[in-house]
Amino acid sequence: MISFDKIQFNNLEHRDRARLINSLAGVKPVNLIGTQNSDGVKNLCIVSSVVHLGADPALFGFVIRPDVVPRDTLDNLRVHPFLTVNHVHEDIVEQAHQTSARYEKGVDEFEKCGLKSEYIDHHPAPFVFSSHIKFAAKFLREIKIEENGTHFLICEITAVYCPKDALDEDYSLNITRSKTVGVSGLDRYLSLKSLGRLSYAKPEKPLKWISSF
């Protein structure tokens, strides 16, 4: 067992500390966020901080770091509050990771990274054509995290798109069928294999594996 107290990890070289701390939470979801500015110039960025906030209303949040320059996604959402969230799957990992490069403001990352965009049902933000599971959302508001200048963005889901075979009968998504990936830290991509689904937990009642998929 290795341990780091606060003094020890604060004394690590800047990038080493970032790698250690960033990989602590465990596996993170990998999504591509599509936005556009008021002139219709598209932007795409990879985000590993999408977090479920509630189903009724259907809300999620995600984090925008203070030091992302240019900060196209946040700038776009402030003037045009519509976005798409697109799962990254095993066949588009490299293109998705490439969107994290610091392109100049106004550059269309879809084109630069080899990902085709599409518009669906008149939602005014671009989707990733090749993404299997994706959803449309409206940006509601941002919360400033004063401790480090980060922005936490709260958004409402307005439409959902998924392949038929990734939707179970009880409306849970099977994200292994869509080949959705995860990420650990900044750059380690992970494929997912289902261990199965566990029954609803109740005190003094044994759990059952209710599905092996």
Add this chain to the structure above:
Amino acid sequence: MISFDKIQFNNLEHRDRARLINSLAGVKPVNLIGTQNSDGVKNLCIVSSVVHLGADPALFGFVIRPDVVPRDTLDNLRVHPFLTVNHVHEDIVEQAHQTSARYEKGVDEFEKCGLKSEYIDHHPAPFVFSSHIKFAAKFLREIKIEENGTHFLICEITAVYCPKDALDEDYSLNITRSKTVGVSGLDRYLSLKSLGRLSYAKPEKPLKWISSF
């Protein structure tokens, strides 16, 4: 392709909508949060919303739902602002899931769910003994998400513990070596397999896979 607009997913039966919306973000990290009240009564709860906020200072957030009754974790942190975060791995999935049962207030979930607790380096909150990667933290403050009554808790990491073989030379954690799992939706547990690590992305520079582990 199946699609749901807002009217369609809002018309789903309550639990069906919860399953669909909760599984949209992709894979989520699974952690056990250990706390205790001012009398030293321990509490353990499973959380799939831990999100990295920054490395300097080392911050993370997580979500507490408004309808969790009793809400031991939040109640404990308000009077005793120390916690532990413990990765769930493949050998303790059932015990970890069992902590989501609604035990009465004051029940020690470690004991009820068959997980041994331990105290490390005088941190005043209990760790999960059998968890491989774990960290100590201090609760800083809560943000109320007015849209649905959810609480977003901001915490600072104060110590890190991990097995030697799960720490790469550059201080990134290899969470496949620790057999850390993920979850999709409420109950589908997922094992992780590394696809490799990708190089830092720069405009006009081809990416390289820098490690296959």
